[in-house]
Amino acid sequence: MSVVERGRARSLLDMLNEAGAEITEGVPAELLQKKRENQNRQQEIAAQLTGVSLGGGKPAKSLEELEKELSALQTDYDSIENQIRTASPRYAALTAPRPLTLEEIRQQVLDDQTALLEYKLGDERSYLFAVTRNGFTLSRLPGRAEIEKQTAALRAQIIPASLRRSLTDMMSAATDAQRGLSVSGGTSASPAVVSAFAQAASALYKTVVEPAAPLFKQGRLLIVADGALNYVPFHALVTEAPAGAADFSSLPYLLKTNETLFAPSASVVAAVRQQRAAAQEGGGMLIVADPVFDPSDARARGAKPSQAQPTEGDSTRGLSFDSALADVSSDESGVVNAGAQRGVLVRLAGTRAEAQQIAKLATAAGRKADVWLDLDASESNVEGRDLRQYRILHFATHGLLNTERPQFTGVVLSLVGNGAGADGFLRTDEVFNLRLSSPLVMLSACETGLGKEKRGEGVMGLTRAFMYAGAPTVGVSLWSVADKSTADLMADFYRNVLGKQAATPSAAMRTARLDMIAGKRYSAPFYWAPFVLVGDWR
Secondary structure (H helix, E strand, O other), X not given: OHHHHHXXXXXXXXXXXXXXXXXXXXXXXXXXXXXXXXXXXXXXXXXXXXXXOOOOOOOOOOHHHHHHHHHHHHHHHHHHHHHHHHHOHHHHHOOOOOOOOHHHHHHHOOOOOEEEEEEEOOOOEEEEEEEOOOOEEEEEEEOHHHHHHHXXXXXXXXXXXXXXXXXXXXXXXXXOOOOXXXXXXXXXXXHHHHHHHHHHHHHHHHHHOHHHHHHHOOEEEXXXXXXXXXXXXXXXXXXXXXXXXXXXXXXXXXXXXXEEEEOOOHHHHHHHHHHHHOOOOOOEEEEEEEEOOOOOOHHHHOOOOOOOOOOOOOOEEOOOHHHHHHHHOOOOOOOOOXXXXXXXXXXXXXXXXXXXXXXXXXXXXXXXXXXXXXXXXXXXXXXXXXXXXXXXXXXXXOEEOOOOOHHHOEEEOOOOOOOOOXXXXXXXXXXXXXXXXXOEEEEOOOOOOOOOOXXXXXXXXXXXXHHHHOOOEEEEEOOOEEHHHHHHHHHHHHHHHHOOOOOOHHHHHHHHHHHHHHHOOOOOHHHHOOEEEEEOOO
């Protein structure tokens, strides 16, 4: 376990320890200039590859030429980074603390109510390390291929073929700002649909969780996943598949007995706690929602934004419906063709109502709540204003998925009215440069937790960037989320976080999920299961 933890923790710990440090001391100005120019050019190419920009027209170069240039730039960037490390003694001295030992994990990370489940997938066999304050078990699991097979089977049941067909149909409805989305769930789900999901969810539970169940029983589970398990909503696993389950709400989800959250590694949880202890946390809340994507939008001309409410059908929050489709179907590599990512960004009216409802909850709880809507929901504001005054940051908008180059994954803000140097995308590399004092960042967007697997680093996407920037707990989604149901889930979540008996984020999310299941309308896991919290539960 020490070897596994060391390998998994190293890269992210390096970044966390560099947070707030002046790493350019002693670095020649020309090297820093080369680095900036390289980053700028990479961003320009990334914007062309994703195909979402206001410039119009086709790129001057072919997609193949752009991909080739981007690869060469990345090679040059790595070389520049190595030169900076050599030139700067301070940079070179910023080495990560050694990953924690088993006993240190017990004392510095866990408490009496928390168990650590840490996974390591291998070709022939995999391993599950389960740790509590007083116990430890090591379980052998099937090899990577079998676990990936079971994971794919579960995700296929959560995001069924009917949804994939709906997504395909929506691709041709470019003018439909409220794209209806229907998933079999709640009271309308047939017994066969419920049974198929229960079988898949129970099979994966028995493979990857049940071997450690005698150790943790009820309580909180801190999950350090590996490989395909990073994309599994563990809280939606079913402890057993009951015969003849009437509906989704009646299933024995792990959620009903245990609180769950992810972490890149156990050592990283200790590191973010140290980082948080040294920070001056803000007291307010910032909500960024309903940006302007289209220059023909009335809001882009200064007109009063529409107050139209979302329809009963849900819009999905995601830049490219092709990318969502690819994630749950064919391409085993998870790579989405750059040309396929050219989609139409539709306005998500539900995010406006979501923002206003959350702001009311914050105000009622005595907290300052700033809401940036329309043109104010901009990259320039996020990067240019002091965000350290906010205790909670909430982004409700589209997410950009780039599985081949996850450094260009990001949050889509206003694409209109940006200042010089801002294109409207808050990309992962730009998040690293933010300075936060926020115990919680919630990304109520599409697929922000997904990203190209890099062995050892756990849940990808924007989580590692926000942790580096100063957020010990980050909420992300594991698949394209639905607009209206997400607004309801988030309202319940913040009602629990901001209430008189303020719950921890992970406890608040568990309660919100249970309430949504009990309500039955959105009891299908597609609606309540996508969001996971990553980091520290405190």
